[in-house]
Amino acid sequence: MSETELSKLIEKYKNGTLTEEESAFLNAWYIKYAVEQESSFDPAYLDQNLDLMWNAIEDNVAQHGFRTERLKPVAKTSLWPRIAAAASVIMVMGAALYFFNTDKTKTPTAINIAKTEIRPGGNRAFLTLADGSKISLNDAANGQLANQAGITITKTKNGQLIYTIADQQSAKPGNLYNTIETPRGGQYQINLPDGSKVWLNAETKLKFPVTFANKKERKVELRGEAYFEVAKLKTEGIKMPFIVASTGxxxxxxxxxxNVNAYPDEQDTKTTLLEGLVRVSGLLRPRNAILKPGQQSSLSPTGLSLKNVDTEQAVAWKNGQFMFSNEPLTQVMKEVSRWYNVEVEYKGDFSNVVIGGSVSKFTNIKEVLDVLALAGKINFKTVGNKVIVSP
Incomplete structure (x- = not known):
C-alpha cells in the first residue's frame, strides 16, 4: 500500500467515516508502532514501517492458516477476517483494545499526555493483627511474620500470605480477628486458616478470624473486591458454611x-459465580437468590437482580487484565484510578462514551491512556498524580 492510500485512510479517520475494517487496520498499526515509538498519529510515520508491519503480520497469520494480502478496497465480508487476524497477532499490552463512541459527530483529537510516569500497582497490603500491631507486607521480609493462637502467618516470595495451624493443641477458639487491607494501587493473595484462597483487588479490606476452630460458620467481612476459592470443610461431620458479609x-x-465487588463508591454490589453454588441474601431489602455458574447478582437500593454474564470479564482483574464490554468511560476510569492510584478530573460530558476490550494492568499508564485517547476520541493529560479528561 502506498503512502497516498494510507493518507486517504487517515483522512477518513479524521472525518469519522472509516469502516470497521479500516478502523481495525489503523488501530492495529498504531498500537504496534506509533505507541511503541511514542510518535504522533502522522502519515509521515506510517509508510516507513508499513512493510515491516505487514511482513510480521503475514508470518504470524500464515501460522494460523489465514490467507493475507495487502489492504485493498474490497467487500466488508471478505476483508474483515484478514483484518481481525492481523489485529490479533500484533496486539500489545496483553490484548488489542477496541472502542465505541455513541457520538458519531465528534472527530478524533490529538493525544496530549504529559511525561509524568505513573506506574501500575503491585503486591501491596497491610496486615493488622488481633493485638492491633500493623505489618506492611510489601516491606516485610519473606518467611514467618507472626504466631498467634497457634496459627503461623507466613509471607511467601511470590507475594502471598498463608495461615497455617502450627499447633493443634494451642489453636485457641475465640474472637481474635486479623484484617488485611490493600491500598489504591495494591493487590494481594491470602490463604485463610481453613485453606480458602482469596485474591484482593486494589482498595480492598478483608476481616477474618485467626482460626475457625469450634465455630459453626466461617464468616469474613469484605469491603472492596475479592475473588474467593473456598475450601470444603467439615467439623464434627457437619459442613461449615463460608459467609462473605459486605454492605447490605x-x-x-x-x-x-x-467474585464479590462491594466497593463503597459503586451503586451496586455484584456477586459473580464461576463454580459451585451460592446463596446471596439482601439484608436491607430481604430477598434471597441462588446463583448458578455464569450468573451474577446485583444488589441495588431497589432490590436484588440476576443475569448471565461473561465470568472471564468479572475476574479479569485477578488475571492481570482490564476487560470491558461497552462500559461507560467513567466506569473504566474508576478502575484505572484505583489501580494506578490517580485522581481523575473530567472537563466535559462523557456520558456517551463507552469502551470495550482488554488491556494488561501491568503497563505504564501512558500506554493505556494513549490507546484510550486514540479511538475514544478524547484527550488525556497527566498533571502530577491527576489524569485530566477532556474532549
Whole structure:
C-alpha cells in the first residue's frame, strides 16, 4: 500500500467515516508502532514501517492458516477476517483494545499526555493483627511474620500470605480477628486458616478470624473486591458454611469459586459465580437468590437482580487484565484510578462514551491512556498524580 492510500485512510479517520475494517487496520498499526515509538498519529510515520508491519503480520497469520494480502478496497465480508487476524497477532499490552463512541459527530483529537510516569500497582497490603500491631507486607521480609493462637502467618516470595495451624493443641477458639487491607494501587493473595484462597483487588479490606476452630460458620467481612476459592470443610461431620458479609448483603457457600465487588463508591454490589453454588441474601431489602455458574447478582437500593454474564470479564482483574464490554468511560476510569492510584478530573460530558476490550494492568499508564485517547476520541493529560479528561 502506498503512502497516498494510507493518507486517504487517515483522512477518513479524521472525518469519522472509516469502516470497521479500516478502523481495525489503523488501530492495529498504531498500537504496534506509533505507541511503541511514542510518535504522533502522522502519515509521515506510517509508510516507513508499513512493510515491516505487514511482513510480521503475514508470518504470524500464515501460522494460523489465514490467507493475507495487502489492504485493498474490497467487500466488508471478505476483508474483515484478514483484518481481525492481523489485529490479533500484533496486539500489545496483553490484548488489542477496541472502542465505541455513541457520538458519531465528534472527530478524533490529538493525544496530549504529559511525561509524568505513573506506574501500575503491585503486591501491596497491610496486615493488622488481633493485638492491633500493623505489618506492611510489601516491606516485610519473606518467611514467618507472626504466631498467634497457634496459627503461623507466613509471607511467601511470590507475594502471598498463608495461615497455617502450627499447633493443634494451642489453636485457641475465640474472637481474635486479623484484617488485611490493600491500598489504591495494591493487590494481594491470602490463604485463610481453613485453606480458602482469596485474591484482593486494589482498595480492598478483608476481616477474618485467626482460626475457625469450634465455630459453626466461617464468616469474613469484605469491603472492596475479592475473588474467593473456598475450601470444603467439615467439623464434627457437619459442613461449615463460608459467609462473605459486605454492605447490605451476605453470600453463603459450602465450596465454590466466586467474585464479590462491594466497593463503597459503586451503586451496586455484584456477586459473580464461576463454580459451585451460592446463596446471596439482601439484608436491607430481604430477598434471597441462588446463583448458578455464569450468573451474577446485583444488589441495588431497589432490590436484588440476576443475569448471565461473561465470568472471564468479572475476574479479569485477578488475571492481570482490564476487560470491558461497552462500559461507560467513567466506569473504566474508576478502575484505572484505583489501580494506578490517580485522581481523575473530567472537563466535559462523557456520558456517551463507552469502551470495550482488554488491556494488561501491568503497563505504564501512558500506554493505556494513549490507546484510550486514540479511538475514544478524547484527550488525556497527566498533571502530577491527576489524569485530566477532556474532549
Amino acid at each position: 448483603q451476605e453470600v453463603e457457600v459450602l465450596g465454590t469459586h466466586f
